[in-house]
Structure formats: C-alpha cells, structure tokens
Amino acid sequence: MFDAVTTWYRHNRRDLPMRSDHVSPWATLVFEVMSQQTPIPRVQPIWERWMERWPTPVDLARARRSDVLVAWDHLGYPSRALRLHACAQVIANRPGSRVPADMDALLELPGIGPYTASAVASFSFHQRVPVLDTNIRRVLTRVFDGRQFARKSAPSRAEQNRAWSLLPDEGDACALWNVAIMELGALVCTQRAPLCDQCPISERCRWLADGQPADAVKPRGQAWAGTDRQARGRVMALLRDAHASSAERVGRDAVIEAATLPGAPADQAVQVVDALVNDGLIEVDRRGTYGLPD
C-alpha cells in the first residue's frame, strides 16, 4: 500500500509551492489554516502574497487586524484570519518564537484543530501522526469500508485507529505517506467522478470490488441565498473595500444596506451587524460609524 501510493505520488503530484522543502513551519501552518474548507487554487495566490508581507509569526503578530482582514480578502470564514493573527501572537511569545512541533502544543493554538495540528506536525516536523482530512477519509472509507463517502461528522475512533495502523515506522515516511494519500484523494479518488482506472490501489479497493455502490442521499447542506453568512460576507466586503481604498469608515446606513438581502426578514440585517461586532470582525466608534477592527 505504502509503495504503491508513494510511487504514484512521485509521478503524479501537483507541483505546489507550499510543498517546497524550504517552506517554514509557520508558512505551512498559515497555508493549512487558509485551506480549511477552501480549495487550494484559491488559497495559493493569497498565501504567497501573505508570506511575502508577514514571513514570520512575529511579523503577523505586529500587524493590525484590519490589514489582516483586508489581506485575507475573500477567502471566506474571516474569523479564521483573526484566529491566525491570535495564533501568531501566541507563538511570538514562545521561546524563539517557534512553531511548536508536537500535537498537544499545536492543539492549544487558536484556530488549530485536529487536522491542522496533524498536518503541521507531520509535514513540517515529520512526527509520526496520521492526517485525516476530507480526502484521506474518503480514500480510506472506500478502500476499507467499501462505502462511497466518509461520514459527515468528525473522524470516529475506528477511523483514527485505522489511520494509525497504516502509518510507517519512521516520521519521514509518515510525512510522505500522508501527503501522498491526500493527493491521491484530491486527484484520483475524488468526490464526484473517481478515476479508478488510474488508481494505484484499485486492486485492493473494496468499494470498487463491490461495484461502486452509491451511498444513501445525503441531507442537504445549508442554503446560501438569503443566509446570515451571505449578509455577513457583504458587510465584510464593504468594509474591506473601504479600508483598502482610503482607510475610511462607513455610516450605519450603508452597513445595514449591505447586510440587507432581497426577500430577507427585516430584522436580519440588524442582527447580522450586531453579530459581526460581537465576533470582533467589525467595530463601531463613538460616532456610530463602522470599520474593521484596529
């Protein structure tokens, strides 16, 4: 399994800048945070500009949150940007301002959960830990369980045990294994139309052997049009533009207008703006004008 997947990886991997050997642990951490629920192609250009501007945790720790939110641009889930900023400040106060190398310490950091902690621990520090992202979970579920998709909820204990059991003995090999099987899920064992004829482990795949049975229809996800998230996104876009162009603040009327969606309940805009203030993503001054925090 290891040889088949890693050999495939060597010949088929994408040439991503963040996989370069001279990428720092901090740069890797930033990339993994940006990649949470966000496709790689959209992350890449923003990550490159970001690391040029704030190469180290100390650099980002000193930045203003408003500049951080503008640089985050439209990556989505802007609370991630604030958590990353807070994370930089925690790391900047550690000895040597170093990114911690072990899982327990990484998990203490703001915005760093099981996936990101394991990715940094494995890819940057070659710790012997499994990585269970959406791609790897899908591959392992198909190969071993014969099901089309992993469960929507967090990885079960059984999934984690299996991931551990597949790890090679050495940390270096684990890093290669993790990135290789992740890439296999991203390029071959895809969500929609897996390319099983190109898969190096198709012979051992229970799902393929069973005739690719389809899972039961999954419950529908959250709609988009008219949601709080859409309204919040509009407010953030308005304030990003205002800050980026002239560092100007915006009156309440304009903010409420941005938060008002066609056909939405009348009180949605007000509630959304209040929630953004509460989340620390926007601020009101004494005159009642709005802007990005600090």
Added chain:
DNA sequence: AATTCGGGGGT
C-alpha cells in the same frame, strides 16, 4: 452530534 461560520467554481 448538530450548527454555524464564506465564497466561488464545477456539474
């Protein structure tokens, strides 16, 4: 375990 948190490109 279920919800909430953006945004855009593919199908």
Added chain:
DNA sequence: ACCCCAGAATT
C-alpha cells in the same frame, strides 16, 4: 440549482 472544498469552535 446544487455540490463541495487539505475544518474549527461552540452549543
């Protein structure tokens, strides 16, 4: 129109 995407925090 709907789907998902190198998830995390909160309840």
